[in-house]
Amino acid sequence: AQSVSQHNHHVILSEAASLELGCNYSYGGTVNLFWYVQYPGQHLQLLLKYFSGDPLVKGIKGFEAEFIKSKFSFNLRKPSVQWSDTAEYFCAVNVNNDMRFGAGTRLTVKP
Amino acid sequence: NAGVTQTPKFQVLKTGQSMTLQCAQDMNHEYMSWYRQDPGMGLRLIHYSVGAGITDQGEVPNGYNVSRSTTEDFPLRLLSAAPSQTSVYFCASSLYQGRGGYTFGSGTRLTVV
Numbered sequence: 001a002q003s004v005s006q007h008n009h010h011v012i013l014s015e016a017a018s019l020e021l022g023c024n025y026s027y028g029g030t031v032n033l034f035w036y037v038q039y040p041g042q043h044l045q046l047l048l049k050y051f052s053g054d055p056l057v058k059g060i061k062g063f064e065a066e067f068i069k070s071k072f073s074f075n076l077r078k079p080s081v082q083w084s085d086t087a088e089y090f091c092a093v094n095v096n097n098d099m100r101f102g103a104g105t106r107l108t109v110k111p
Numbered sequence: 112n113a114g115v116t117q118t119p120k121f122q123v124l125k126t127g128q129s130m131t132l133q134c135a136q137d138m139n140h141e142y143m144s145w146y147r148q149d150p151g152m153g154l155r156l157i158h159y160s161v162g163a164g165i166t167d168q169g170e171v172p173n174g175y176n177v178s179r180s181t182t183e184d185f186p187l188r189l190l191s192a193a194p195s196q197t198s199v200y201f202c203a204s205s206l207y208q209g210r211g212g213y214t215f216g217s218g219t220r221l222t223v224v
Binding site for chain 1: 142144146151152153154155156159161167169170201203212213215216217218
């Protein structure tokens with residue numbers, strides 16, 4: 001089965017800093033890729049998704065992600081973070097209805 | 112539109128007790144799944160269903176049973192609770208198999224003592 005690695009466990013940034021969270025997956029075939037966000041005490045919400053086509057995907061709240069097939073990566077980016085972006089971020093890979101999540105990256109944005 | 116509704120929100124069980132976590136969605140989604148979330152481990156798939164009458168095992172199915180008698184409901188049963196099942200459980204649903212973003216319920220925090 002596929003697996004997902006998120007190498008950054010906890011990232012701390014100041015407001016207006018740029019963000020990049022790493023996500024790598026292991027699966028040689030066609031995959032559907034997702035990023036979810038979980039604000040404190042809440043359930044997961046979809047940020048963006050990639051199925052095919054343009055490898056640069058734009059999501060909600062100014063987030064974007066780039067699919068690099070040769071690197072099996074789907075990194076999440078945001079040019080300028082806000083305090084309200086403090087949350088946990090999960091990368092996920094779906095293969096044939098089996099959605100696997102990474103361990104998550106906790107983002108803390110200092111005002 | 113309620114989305115995905117999970118009950119209860121909190122539950123404390125004694126070791127060996129059984130219980131059912133309820134999940135219902137009103138979006139006519141064919142695909143439903145159960146995850147458990149543990150610190151540092153992300154979400155792990157327990158069971159999933161691609162439609163009424165069809166279920167399959169995920170990554171960590173042991174100790175859990177599911178059934179899907181209707182499109183709307185997908186209950187998760189703990190047969191004999193163990194402390195290792197202390198976790199937060201999320202139900203999710205999706206319209207499109209494999210391609211749709213999931214809609215998650217608000218979660219059930221379960222403690223087994």
